[in-house]
Amino acid sequence: MDNALFLDATDRKILRLLTSNARLAVADISEIINLSATPTIRRIKRLEQAGIITGYHASTNANALGYSLSVYVAVSMDKHTPERFLEFEQQIAGFDEVVSCSLVTGRSEDFLLKVLVKDMRHYEEFLLHKLSKIDGVSQLHSSFELREVFHRSAI
CATH class of the missing domain: 3.30.70.920 (Lrp/AsnC effector binding domain/regulation of amino acid metabolism (RAM) domain)
Structure with a gap:
């Protein structure tokens, strides 16, 4: 089954928010998407279990680390x-x-x-x-x- 088929607009908003800042608190995400915390957490867990969210990562600046x-x-x-x-x-x-x-x-x-x-x-x-x-x-x-x-x- 294609995982993208069951994603609605709210799921896509959550994904955009988390890919731009994986450290966002659930309360902040909930407020932005206009949904309470419990259904927001459920949606995030569903996205993780479906393999759509595969992890949370810190982005690094290669130049700042000396890799120019x-x-x-x-x-x-x-x-x-x-x-x-x-x-x-x-x-x-x-x-x-x-x-x-x-x-x-x-x-x-x-x-x-x-x-x-x-x-x-x-x-x-x-x-x-x-x-x-x-x-x-x-x-x-x-x-x-x-x-x-x-x-x-x-x-």
Whole structure:
């Protein structure tokens, strides 16, 4: 069943509020959506149980943490087997520099990574001593992010 089918306007308001500020108190959410606290809590719990709300996170500023370079890396694999892809996915998940990894189609590459590093030297170290060392990686293409125009959660 498609989870989005049973979401009404109030559920969507709750999701927008929580994705913009996960620290909002239920009382504040209730007031904004014009609903008492108990049904608001029930709705939030239902959204969590349905797997629509998957967690509550603190957003961080990569630049403030010293990670001023964002790189998109397209990765081609030598073999297109479930075992080869799984091995790559397991290894890439262990690299702190990789903040997202997607299996993609419609291009010659197989995976698209977003990598955060401190500078070009850090990226060179990551590329040469981690990413290119994974068995099966046959080609890498790096694109450097000039600036992020916006970022949001899916709603």
